[in-house]
Amino acid sequence: MALWGGRFTQEADARFRAFNDSLRFDYRMAEQDIQGSISWAGAIASVGIITPAEHDALVAALKDLQEEVVRDPASIAGADFEDIHSYVESLLIDRVGDLGKKLHTGRSRNDQVATDLKLWCRAQAAVLADSIRGLQRRLVDTAAEFRDVIMPGYTHLQRAQPVVFAHWALAYAEMLDRDWIRLDNAVRLMNRCPLGSGALAGTAYPVDRDALARELGFEEATRNSLDSVSDRDHVAELLSCASISMMHLSRFAEDLIIYNSGESAFVELSDRVTSGSSLMPQKKNPDALELVRGKTGRVYGALTGILTTLKALPLAYDKDMQEDKEGLFDALDTWHDCLDMCALVLEDMKIRRERTLDAAKGGYSNATELADYLVSRGVPFREAHHLVGELVVYAIGRSLPLEGLSLEEFRKVSPVIGEDVYPCLDVKSALSKRAAKGGVAPEQVDAAIAWMRKHLAMDVAD
Numbered sequence: 001m002a003l004w005g006g007r008f009t010q011e012a013d014a015r016f017r018a019f020n021d022s023l024r025f026d027y028r029m030a031e032q033d034i035q036g037s038i039s040w041a042g043a044i045a046s047v048g049i050i051t052p053a054e055h056d057a058l059v060a061a062l063k064d065l066q067e068e069v070v071r072d073p074a075s076i077a078g079a080d081f082e083d084i085h086s087y088v089e090s091l092l093i094d095r096v097g098d099l100g101k102k103l104h105t106g107r108s109r110n111d112q113v114a115t116d117l118k119l120w121c122r123a124q125a126a127v128l129a130d131s132i133r134g135l136q137r138r139l140v141d142t143a144a145e146f147r148d149v150i151m152p153g154y155t156h157l158q159r160a161q162p163v164v165f166a167h168w169a170l171a172y173a174e175m176l177d178r179d180w181i182r183l184d185n186a187v188r189l190m191n192r193c194p195l196g197s198g199a200l201a202g203t204a205y206p207v208d209r210d211a212l213a214r215e216l217g218f219e220e221a222t223r224n225s226l227d228s229v230s231d232r233d234h235v236a237e238l239l240s241c242a243s244i245s246m247m248h249l250s251r252f253a254e255d256l257i258i259y260n261s262g263e264s265a266f267v268e269l270s271d272r273v274t275s276g277s278s279l280m281p282q283k284k285n286p287d288a289l290e291l292v293r294g295k296t297g298r299v300y301g302a303l304t305g306i307l308t309t310l311k312a313l314p315l316a317y318d319k320d321m322q323e324d325k326e327g328l329f330d331a332l333d334t335w336h337d338c339l340d341m342c343a344l345v346l347e348d349m350k351i352r353r354e355r356t357l358d359a360a361k362g363g364y365s366n367a368t369e370l371a372d373y374l375v376s377r378g379v380p381f382r383e384a385h386h387l388v389g390e391l392v393v394y395a396i397g398r399s400l401p402l403e404g405l406s407l408e409e410f411r412k413v414s415p416v417i418g419e420d421v422y423p424c425l426d427v428k429s430a431l432s433k434r435a436a437k438g439g440v441a442p443e444q445v446d447a448a449i450a451w452m453r454k455h456l457a458m459d460v461a462d
């Protein structure tokens with residue numbers, strides 16, 4: 001049954017109803033709709049629309065209903081109502097009779113849905129913040145476990161300089177830390193309550209909107225009713241948080257897909273997160289990671305979708321805005337699942353340290369060390385860079401690593417080179433030299449692991 005039959009003489013077309021109804025997805029806000037209704041009952045009681053006894057009866061019925069919907073929210077989805085607001089109101093009327101019809105006094109579905117959705121966003125953000133922290137914790141454990149696994153670091157996907165696996169894992173822990181802060185900021189920005197804004201012009205009853213806002217866990221009431229009912233910034237913002245974080249996860253996925261490939265064979269993904277080929281018996285495919293990479297597009301799609309829907313929408317509420325929910329729900333679910341899946345992938349991933357070490361030693365990734373050695377012998381860096389380039393070409397021609405060249409061969413290019421060049425070309429020496437903050441030297445990596453562990457234990461922004 002619709003909430004607005006009086007003005008209509010014809011039944012709505014069944015096809016229009018199916019097109020217009022939102023219960024099949026907005027049922028997910030059932031708990032928040034009831035929470036908002038309980039507070040609204042308090043607001044209208046405070047201005048004498050309902051008596052204290054009526055208030056108590058309404059609240060008791062709403063609380064019963066809340067218990068039921070929390071138990072099985074999905075069962076609501078198929079019910080024959082326009083949206084979650086009509087569903088809750090109709091059930092309330094079934095239970096308390098005409099008293100239930102008083103609840104909507106001074107309220108519109110426009111301020112109601114805006115409030116429900118903000119409450120939902122806030123609750124969901126808390127769940128996501130936990131998942132971010134979960135993946136960060138997993139990354140730190142991985143870093144600690146593979147603290148001294150030497151592997152090549154890349155730029156342009158060319159072996160550049162050696163790093164350790166821990167440093168790679170901590171890079172993602174850092175990205176996720178910014179994701180967490182971004183989400184925290186987004187929640188702060190959605191901390192004003194639209195309830196009591198009416199349809200668009202404000203409610204005609206003198207309710208204390210700030211008190212109402214605080215009761216619902218907001219800091220204060222919104223300041224402008226037109227803005228209140230038309231604002232969906234929080235949806236766009238959460239989707240932006242999700243998109244940036246998914247961009248990080250897709251890079252994580254791509255790195256591991258490459259490291260897991262036959263060509264690199266640095267890591268071996270567990271059977272628990274891979275699948276086989278129906279045709280080629282030898283295959284073990286990195287499906288979990290490919291799906292994380294693939295689902296990133298879908299989350300970006302939701303962000304683009306809401307920005308496009310809101311673009312040039314006239315104030316205040318328009319039904320276009322009902323399109324805010326499906327993309328948001330889907331994208332946040334996806335983000336949540338991907339965070340958890342990335343943590344699962346790390347859980348029993350194996351690293352083949354001899355492969356990563358060989359690769360780190362190859363590819364002339366100690367060329368910078370040789371240039372730095374020449375600098376220590378008084379050669380200006382630009383010139384050193386050039387000389388090392390010549391030595392690399394020479395070594396490539398003989399299929400030798402730099403440390404495979406004889407002293408005479410080195411000296412032909414630069415006579416300042418002495419026997420002491422060889423220890424400098426060692427991969428461990430390359431690591432330990434990078435001891436400034438944020439570098440890959442063992443003591444820096446240990447400090448980074450310790451800092452991140454402490455930071456995660458405190459669970460605050462900085």
Ligand code: ARG
Binds near residue numbers: 083321322
């Ligand atoms: N289902 C609607 C939505 O999600 C609720 C608000 C309806 N308001 C209205 N004036 N029709 O946006």
